[in-house]
Amino acid sequence: MRLSLTYQGIPIWRHSRILSWTAQIVSGILVVAAVAFFLSNVSSAMVQRDIPFGFSFLNREYSTPISEHLLPYEESDTFAYAFLVAATNTLMVSVVGVILATMLGIIVGAVQLSGNWVISKVATVYVEVFRNVPLLVQLIFWYILLLGLPPVREGIILFNAIYLNNNAGLSFPWPEGQQRPGLWLLCVVLAIALGIVTKMLLERREERTGRPSCPWLGAIGVVIAGSFVAWLVWVAIGDAPYVMSVPEPAGRFGHPVGGYTISIELTALLVGLIIYTAAFIAEIVRGGLQSVSRGQGEASRSLGLGTMQTLRFVTFPQALRVIVPPMISQYLNLTKNSSLALAIGYADLTSVAKTMTQTAPAVTIFLIIMGIYLLYSLTYSLIGNLYNRHIQFTGG
Amino acid sequence: MATVEAWQPAPSLPPPRTETGWIGWAKANLFGNWLSGLVTVVTVPIILWAVWSMVSWLVGPADWTVITSRPQQYAIGLYPTEHAWRPLIGWLLVSILFGMAAAMWGGAARRIAIGYGVVTVLLGVLPYGMFHEGVVMPWWVRAFILGNLLTLGIGYLLGSNAKTARPRNFVLGGIAIYVLLLLILNGIPGVPGMEEVAPRKWGGLMLNLILAVSGIFFAFPIGILLALGRRSSLPVVKVLCVVFIEVFRGVPLITLLFMSQVLVPLALPANFPVDSVTRAAIVITLFSAAYTAENIRGGLQGLHPGQAEAARALGLPGWQVTMLIQLPQAIRNVIPAIVGQFIALFKDTSLVYIVGMLDILEMGRSIVQGNVQFTDNGRENLIFVAVVFWLFTYTMSYASRRVERRLGVGRR
Numbered sequence: 001m002r003l004s005l006t007y008q009g010i011p012i013w014r015h016s017r018i019l020s021w022t023a024q025i026v027s028g029i030l031v032v033a034a035v036a037f038f039l040s041n042v043s044s045a046m047v048q049r050d051i052p053f054g055f056s057f058l059n060r061e062y063s064t065p066i067s068e069h070l071l072p073y074e075e076s077d078t079f080a081y082a083f084l085v086a087a088t089n090t091l092m093v094s095v096v097g098v099i100l101a102t103m104l105g106i107i108v109g110a111v112q113l114s115g116n117w118v119i120s121k122v123a124t125v126y127v128e129v130f131r132n133v134p135l136l137v138q139l140i141f142w143y144i145l146l147l148g149l150p151p152v153r154e155g156i157i158l159f160n161a162i163y164l165n166n167n168a169g170l171s172f173p174w175p176e177g178q179q180r181p182g183l184w185l186l187c188v189v190l191a192i193a194l195g196i197v198t199k200m201l202l203e204r205r206e207e208r209t210g211r212p213s214c215p216w217l218g219a220i221g222v223v224i225a226g227s228f229v230a231w232l233v234w235v236a237i238g239d240a241p242y243v244m245s246v247p248e249p250a251g252r253f254g255h256p257v258g259g260y261t262i263s264i265e266l267t268a269l270l271v272g273l274i275i276y277t278a279a280f281i282a283e284i285v286r287g288g289l290q291s292v293s294r295g296q297g298e299a300s301r302s303l304g305l306g307t308m309q310t311l312r313f314v315t316f317p318q319a320l321r322v323i324v325p326p327m328i329s330q331y332l333n334l335t336k337n338s339s340l341a342l343a344i345g346y347a348d349l350t351s352v353a354k355t356m357t358q359t360a361p362a363v364t365i366f367l368i369i370m371g372i373y374l375l376y377s378l379t380y381s382l383i384g385n386l387y388n389r390h391i392q393f394t395g396g
Numbered sequence: 397m398a399t400v401e402a403w404q405p406a407p408s409l410p411p412p413r414t415e416t417g418w419i420g421w422a423k424a425n426l427f428g429n430w431l432s433g434l435v436t437v438v439t440v441p442i443i444l445w446a447v448w449s450m451v452s453w454l455v456g457p458a459d460w461t462v463i464t465s466r467p468q469q470y471a472i473g474l475y476p477t478e479h480a481w482r483p484l485i486g487w488l489l490v491s492i493l494f495g496m497a498a499a500m501w502g503g504a505a506r507r508i509a510i511g512y513g514v515v516t517v518l519l520g521v522l523p524y525g526m527f528h529e530g531v532v533m534p535w536w537v538r539a540f541i542l543g544n545l546l547t548l549g550i551g552y553l554l555g556s557n558a559k560t561a562r563p564r565n566f567v568l569g570g571i572a573i574y575v576l577l578l579l580i581l582n583g584i585p586g587v588p589g590m591e592e593v594a595p596r597k598w599g600g601l602m603l604n605l606i607l608a609v610s611g612i613f614f615a616f617p618i619g620i621l622l623a624l625g626r627r628s629s630l631p632v633v634k635v636l637c638v639v640f641i642e643v644f645r646g647v648p649l650i651t652l653l654f655m656s657q658v659l660v661p662l663a664l665p666a667n668f669p670v671d672s673v674t675r676a677a678i679v680i681t682l683f684s685a686a687y688t689a690e691n692i693r694g695g696l697q698g699l700h701p702g703q704a705e706a707a708r709a710l711g712l713p714g715w716q717v718t719m720l721i722q723l724p725q726a727i728r729n730v731i732p733a734i735v736g737q738f739i740a741l742f743k744d745t746s747l748v749y750i751v752g753m754l755d756i757l758e759m760g761r762s763i764v765q766g767n768v769q770f771t772d773n774g775r776e777n778l779i780f781v782a783v784v785f786w787l788f789t790y791t792m793s794y795a796s797r798r799v800e801r802r803l804g805v806g807r808r
Contacts, residue, residue, distance in 0.1 A: 024632040031636055038663040045662040116432040117425035118439055132789035133782045134743035137757055141782070144774040332645075339648035343749075350650055362658040370647045370655070377646035 042363075057360040058083075064355060066347045068263055079360060086352035087372050093266070093348060094335040094376065097273045101334060102327075104274060105281025112286045123282065130279040135337055139272040143344040146264040151253070161246050163256050170267040171247035174260035184230055184241035191226025195219040265346035269338065277334045281327065288323035289315065320391050328384030332377050339373075349373070462773040463780050466763055470780075473599015473754045475581075479591070483602055484540040486577040491516075491544040493570055495551020500561050504798035508791060509548065515787075516544045574609065581606075595673040599754035601784060607677055607755075608742040614681045615741070616734075619688025624718065626693055637689075644686035652679045653750045672751045680748075684741045691733040695726030728803050735796035739789045746785070757781050 012018060046053055058080040066073050066085055070092050073085045111123040130138065147166055149155050155165025163171040199219035206213040234241045247259030262270075292315050300314040341348035353369045414420060427433040463470065472483050491512075498509035520541040554560045581602075583592040598606065625637035644652070656675040664670060670678075699722055707721040708714075727734070749758035760777040764770045770777075 020630050024630045027630075027636065028632045041665055042659070042662045045666070051662070114432075115425065115428045116435050118436050118443070122439070122443065128790065129786065132739070132743075132786045132793070134746040134757070134785055136746045137778055137782050137785065140757075140761070141775070141778045144778070148775075336648040339650045340747075342650060350648065353651075354654070357658075362654075363662070366651055366655050366658060370643075370651050373648060373651065374643065374646040 051361065051363075053361050053363060055364060057364070060360075062356070062359075064359070066352060067345075068266060068347050079356065082352060082356070083349075083368060083372070086347060086349045089347055089352075090335070090338055090349040090372075091376070093269060093273070093338045093341070093346075094331075097270060097277065097334050097338065098331050100270070101274045101277040101281055101330075104278035106285050108278060108282035109285025109289070112282060113289060127279045127282050130275055131283070135272060135276045136340055136343055138276055139268060139340055139344055142272045143265070143268040146268050161259075163247055163249070164267070166264060167253065168255050168261055169263040169265075171256040171259050171261040173244050173246045175242040176245035176258075177241065178243050179234060179237075179239040179241055181241045184234060187230035188223075188227045191223045191230070194226060195223040198222045263346070265341070265344050268344055269341050269346050269348075273334055273337060276337070277330055280330050280333075284323055284326045284330065285319075288319040291322045292318045317391070324384065324388045324391060328381060328388070331380050331384070335376050335380065336373065458776050459773055460776055460780075462760075462763060462767075462770045462777055469600060469759050469763060470756055470784075471600045472602045473759050474597055475599065475602070476593060476597065479583075479593055480537070481540065482580050482583075482590075482593075484537065486580055488540070488543055488547045489573045489577060491547040492551035492554070493566070493573060495548040495553075496555035496561070496566055496569070497551075498548075499552045499555025500563070500566065503802070504795055508795060509552075511791070513545060513548055516541060516548075574613065578606075595671055596753070598673065599756075600759050601756045603673075603748070603753060603755045604742070604745040605788075607680060607745040607748065608738070610677050611681045611684050611741045611745075612738050615684035615688050618681070618685035620692055620723065622685060622689035623692035623696060626689065627696060641686045641689050644683050645690070649680070649683050649744055649747055650750055652683055653747060655679075657751055673748075673753060676748050676751045676753065680741065680744060683744075684737065687737050687740070688734060691730045691737060692723075692726060694733065695728075695730035696722060698729055699725055731800055731803065732796055735792060739792050742789060742792070743785065756784060 045051070059078055061076055062079050062082040063075050064082075065075055066082065068089065069085045070088050071085045073082070077085075108123045108126060111119050112127070114120050146164075149164065149166040151165055151167050155163060157163055161173050196219065199215045202213040202215035202218045205211075206215065231240065245258040245260075247256035247261065249255070250257040296314055296318065297310055300310045305313065338348055339350040342351040342354060345351065349369050349372060353365050356365050410416075414423060426436045468477070468480065472480065475483060494509045494512050497505040499506075520538050555566075580590075581593065581598065582595065584590045585592060622637050622641055625633050626641060628634050628637070653676055656679040657672065660670070660675050703721055703725065704717050707717040712720070746755060746757045748755050754762065760781050761774075764774050764777050
């Protein structure tokens with residue numbers, strides 16, 4: 001009786017729900033107040049100093065050249081389209097860089113674990129050197145190294161087909177569309193679809209009968225055979241859909257004609273990004289392979305699986321779970337690091353934006369490119385996380 | 397009665413010569429199977445050739461006068477020459493910390509301090525100019541540099557004395573030296589000889605180090621707060637932290653630095669001027685804090701929930717569960733990731749050229765571009781800058797590996 005009389009409940013200032021609500025409301029108000037304060041400062045400063053703001057410039061003509069572009073671009077195009085061109089350039093650097101850096105990184109990481117002392121030490125030195133030096137230093141280094149090359153005819157020439165020099169950049173053979181290349185590509189897409197169906201069918205057969213049916217081999221075979229048959233049809237009708245175009249120096253300055261040519265700025269950017277990122281990827285791959293306990297491999301060997309089978313069915317799937325999440329963040333880093341193109345003058349998103357600020361409101365421009373980078377980052381994360389969920393151990 | 401002799405095994409033969417010593421080592425590591433042997437035979441000549449051509453370039457055609465004639469600018473940028481003694485005093489103070497750490501923790505800290513001392517001596521005695529070509533470095537600069545050995549020794553004594561050798565003293569001393577250093581570099585108004593040198597005149601390696609240390613200093617607590625906020629059960633706090641972290645992690649540092657130049661001056665009141673170095677430092681710190689927050693969050697997620705439950709069952713209030721139980725374990729588990737982040741932060745300080753600062757990289761570039769006699773020495777300059785960065789980052793990762801081993805990460 002007495003107890004119930006003296007008991008007064010939790011004092012109001014210690015009630016967890018009230019405390020948490022107070023904290024939220026206070027922090028919310030603080031943030032809103034800070035944002036409002038900054039925004040009012042910005043707007044008053046803009047009015048005072050007559051700084052332009054807004055998105056109306058997007059429909060204006062950009063009328064500034066973009067030195068290198070994947071999409072067709074004229075100086076009479078609008079700012080909005082110039083953003084698209086620059087964003088495509090960044091996307092191209094990011095995709096090419098990611099693919100090549102992954103390949104190089106996996107090779108280096110595997111070599112680090114190889115039993116051969118010489119190459120494993122070389123791989124370790126590679127990783128320790130390129131991981132620990134700022135990317136900007138490396139990019140500028142590659143750039144001045146390429147700038148120091150002689151012109152086309154005296155430059156580096158490989159197999160009479162790949163030219164690396166200081167005036168044209170890097171030229172290499174590239175397929176050139178001849179007769180209805182689009183239609184042929186459509187046939188290839190169809191063949192790939194057919195290949196996927198074949199893979200599913202063979203997998204089902206394998207599960208049902210227990211006989212090895214090599215679904216991957218079958219699928220790839222269908223794709224190659226389909227594309228090849230279509231190619232033959234094209235040749236029978238008249239011309240091949242594509243011919244390999246090999247660059248060749250022409251004219252007084254020897255600027256290569258044919259093939260595909262990228263500038264030294266882009267070459268230096270790609271080389272720097274790939275070598276830098278591959279050093280990190282190699283460490284991730286090495287750590288992932290080492291994280292699979294040795295017993296796993298031994299058990300699989302004792303069950304009679306061969307070396308390649310052990311790697312494919314036992315070690316690699318388990319290592320992949322450790323490898324994928326940090327790998328995604330390396331891909332994000334590569335994409336963001338491509339903004340250092342500004343320092344060596346390749347027309348990526350950031351350097352085009354920097355040039356734009358001379359004729360258009362800077363604040364808006366940087367907000368737009370931050371938005372585009374965020375979009376890229378979120379897309380990579382999304383794809384990566386979906387794949388990551390697909391390979392994680394589900395206990396099944 | 398015949399004595400039965402105990403059977404004695406014959407002394408075991410030595411292992412075959414081909415399996416021990418350098419022959420055995422080579423057999424196992426260079427010619428393990430035919431593929432490995434082939435790789436060795438092919439790669440060794442290539443490596444020897446590459447090393448030979450590099451070394452012969454380094455000692456032959458390479459011209460290092462671009463560096464030896466301007467060490468002052470690489471070290472402190474355009475910091476006024478008549479005040480050059482101030483960074484040197486700051487360096488003397490920092491050496492105390494190295495000495496103290498060597499005495500208190502031994503092992504890796506001692507080895508780093510020894511390397512530091514060796515580099516200091518080399519810098520003090522090697523022949524090179526100081527201000528411009530042909531100008532001999534004054535004796536007092538060399539005296540200051542060699543004086544670091546003295547302060548290193550003082551630090552060692554402080555670290556050996558049981559009264560002063562406490563981690564808390566080390567941290568407090570570090571903070572005091574950090575503040576004092578900034579004060580000395582910036583100048584104290586009214587004190588003769590300590591005229592103000594605005595931060596935009598700071599440069600060279602000194603600027604990289606100051607930005608990195610300031611970034612580490614402030615990014616760590618901010619990162620912890622953000623990580624806790626992101627895990628908080630309060631939706632408003634959580635959303636704010638998530639948005640902050642994802643925005644800062646999703647865009648390149650360059651664009652943030654640009655923003656710090658165009659937007660931040662507008663956002664601050666007109667009578668509240670912040671110079672561009674401070675703005676850059678703030679942006680670098682926030683950028684780094686967002687990454688640190690994700691690392692710490694990873695550590696918190698990796699903790700077994702039983703830890704927090706047990707602490708609560710023992711009656712600890714919420715903040716003590718976080719501060720005394722969860723955070724110490726989480727931080728210990730993610731030390732490698734955090735050190736990796738700090739190495740990245742140090743490397744990122746080379747981006748401040750965006751805001752017009754002359755850090756060691758940009759200083760070197762402007763020396764090469766601004767002097768006709770050095771236009772062909774861009775490579776030498778960059779190799780030197782790369783080696784300087786590498787020395788610092790490699791030392792950090794070495795220290796982190798040792799700390800990791802000491803704390804037994806991954807072995808419990």
